[in-house]
Amino acid sequence: MPSGRVHEVVNLIVLPPTLYALPNGWSKLAFAAGYLVGTFWLTPDLDLATSRPARRWGVLRLLWLPYAWLFPHRGVSHRPLLGALTRLLYLAALGGLGLWALDRLGYHWQPSFTLGRSWLSFFAGLLLADGLHLLLDALTTRRSKHRRR
Template identity: 45%
Template sequence: MPSGRTHEALNLAALGGVALAYMGAGGSPEDPRALAFALAYLAGTFFLTPDLDLAERGVRAVGRWGVLGVLWRPYGRLFRHRGLSHTWVLGPLTRLGYLAGLLYLLYLGAREVLAFLGVTWRLGPWVWSKEVVWAALLGYYLSQWLHLAADGIWPDHDLKRLKRPR
């Protein structure tokens, strides 16, 4: 299986190819969808890899979270390595759901602190537009799929296991 550095190099090379194709087709790097795609792709490559299920062993992605890496240990306990976390649809969704839960808890805490300080804060409407959200999801899932393909896990991986005689 490829090392973490190999996964990152493959993903960055693919992102470079996608960026060249996008720019060659007349795309603008200032488009919020392009930015959302690239940021989500990079987050999926460096921070939200399928190997977060190895949080107990200190994989590279956990180390990038710094002291917050400890927050991924429960995720590592929930999923065995190369189990559900290494599937093509549900695996990336489990990490997004787990991250959403963490961010929601952070949001609740920040909201209370800001309310105490009398500060109001809102995200701009472009952040939640459908096109930007879909571009971010595409970038994130593409980074995850490249990781899984490099591990030799293809979309039909689970189906093959189910068809095998017991």
Template identity: 45%
Template structure:
């Protein structure tokens, strides 16, 4: 099994080659710079911060360490998902981490709002939320997914693992 360091090296090499290709063929590719940047940013987040190996609750995972104190929030995720189980599938796996972060974020938002409301401070973020343009959103999704897929490939997990996982579940 490749270590976290090896996974990062593989992902960075691929991004390096892709960036060189993008710069060389920019004119004919027709991909705008903000889209390419959004892709790279979310790819890097998926390489260094949100990796499939966060399913290891007890071990020291490089990605978890990068979150600092917030890394503690990933412990329940590791307890919920067995190592290289659903977390290491192609479609649902990356989604479990995004959904998990959404839930934790929402929970923190509610708790902090309740505490602040208790001491008499009212705040509401709802009105300030603006969704980015559609092509940026797709670039973010793709960048994250590609980073996870490279991790899975390096782990020797192929897309057909999803089907096998679903079948195993049904049995």
């Protein structure tokens, strides 16, 4: 299995040609932002409490400990689309809990969210970064299995 650094380097190498090939109408900035968030902060390896992405969250990495407990390494968190969705839903639940707590304290904030083209570009970038992570894991795992035979 590749190290976190290898995942990051491969993802960074793939980003420029992907941005170049991105069809017109897609927000390249939003796509790149989602891709980088998926590469450095919301990776499948958040299910490991001591991973590089978890450490990048600083003290907030404590928020990801329940996620790591709910989703053991290489389980659901390492499934295409499903893993990214679990992380996004978990993050949304934490945000909702934070908004609820602020509301109870008397701070009323009404977030507005429209799923526009920029958000779709962001999610596409995040999903591609996630997919590359999983592909690299699968390729290196398969290669090491063949080497052992």
